[in-house]
Amino acid sequence: RKYRCGPHYGYEWVSYNFPCSVFSNGSGNSIRHLHLASCAFHPVAGLARLTRLQLFKVDITGDELGCLLSNSFAMEELNLTKCGNVIHLKIPCLLHRLNCLVVLQCGALKKIENEAPNLWIVRIDSQPEKVPVGDVLQVKDLQMLDCSESNLVHYARAKLPSIMPNLETLSVESTGEMFNTPILPVKFLYLKNLRIFLHDRAMKGFSPGYDYFSLVSFLDACPVLENFVLAVLQASVRHELISGDPHLRQMPEHRHGNIKNVTIKGFCAAKSMVELTCHILENATSLECLTLDTICDDGSEDLDRTFDDGIARCCYTVLDWGMLDEGYRGLRAIERYIVGKVPSTVKLNVYKLSSRRYAIKPYEYSYANYLS
Known part of the structure; x- marks a missing residue:
């Protein structure tokens, strides 16, 4: 990567031509991992021992990439991010070791012609039907992340059991859900790990019409599910808040014996x-x-959660006092409605907040596994 001073402040990217001459005279045969960013790369041959290729903002065409892949028989992972000149990607059948494909923000890409026989990890930023990745029956790990689309949870429940019946791990990121998770007879028969990330990119809060409780039907569709992660990033809560002694809906006919x-x-x-x-x-x-x-x-247990001046910087976003208020409402809900329902056989971990504005002591529960 190369930098030059910008017209006002800081630096700006300057793309340059990566010299393929460094691969000449057989020197390229020792390269196992190649990561290029913000450059033009026009290979004319493969790299026999290359196992991992990562291209970020690289000027390369689909034909040039195909030429590289057709002679890189040791390839195990291919990662393309923001490679805007790749329209048609062909992955040859000779890549028997290729097991992981990552394609993100490649706006011109229309088709992936995958013939690699052992591809089982796919990470994309859209629905598989919008970026066809070839034969997906063998795919066991699908990650629809870094997405800017909504209703992907609904799509995943409705479509993926038929499209990718052998999934064992599924990660879905959605910017909003306008429809509740549907109840359908088709199931994920092999799914063991499910991660759902609801990301409110507009920072206005999710539609109050979406019912978190409808995710029960997703869990019910995964008879061998063992691990479930739900991550919700939103600036404010627009849903009906729990209060008093409400009637809580129950679905006792939906049992989850493996979670x-x-x-x-x-x-x-x-x-x-x-x-x-x-x-x-x-x-x-x-x-x-x-x-x-x-x-x-x-x-992370060592993450700094001390907030000053109304701002907290965490992994995904900047939190203001309004979001902290929602966090404390959540802690009160945990104390009142959740703690008493935890069986003695279940370990309960609650991550608390730390702030100079709020007193924490009322939320420091007595059970030993409380996390600070």
């Missing part, structure tokens, strides 16, 4: 989210650990 670990990040005081959590506690008969966090960040 062992559940994590909810961005837990809030929305009544439907409390109902979802209580349902899991009452119907996940093999549950071992429940982790609740009222802030949606990376969850």
Whole structure:
């Protein structure tokens, strides 16, 4: 990468031509991992021992990339991000070791012609039907992340069991859900790990019409599910808040006998989210650990959560006092409606906030596994 001083402040990117001459005279045969960014790369041959190729903002065509891949028989991972000149990507059948494909923000890409026989990890930023990735029956790990689309949770529940029936791990990011998760007979027969990330990019709060409790139907569609993560990043809560002694909906006919670990990040005081959590506690008969966090960040135990001047910087966003208020409402909901329902066999982890503005002591629960 190359920098030059910008016209006002800081630096700006300057693309340059990566010299393929460094691969001449056989020197390229020792390269195992190649990561190029903000350059033009026009290879005329493959790299026999290359196992991982990462291209970020690289000027390369689909034909040039195909030429490189057709002779890189040791390739295991291909990662393309913001490569705007790739229209048609062809992955040859000779790449028997290729198991991971990542394609993000490649706006011109119309088709991926995949013939690699052992591709089982796919990460894309859209629906598989919008960026066809070839034969997907063998795909076991699908990640629809870094997305700017809404209703992907609904899409995943409605379409993916038929399109990718052998999924074992599914990660979905959606910028909003206008429709509740549907109840359908088709199931994910092999899905063991499910991660749903609801990201309010507009920072206005999710539509109050979306019912978190409807995710019960997604859990019910995964008979062997073991790990479930729900992450909700929103600036404010527009849903009905829980209060008093409300009637909580129950679905005792939906049992989840294999779920062992559940994590909810961005837990809030929305009544439907409390109902979802209580349902899991009452119907996940093999549950071992429940982790609740009222802030949606990376969850590191050493993460700085001391907030000054009304601003907290976490992994995904900048939090203001309004979001902190929602966090404390969530903590109060945990104390009042969740703690008493946790079976003795389940470990409950609650990540707390730390602020000079608020007193924490009322939320320091007595159970030993409380996380500070």
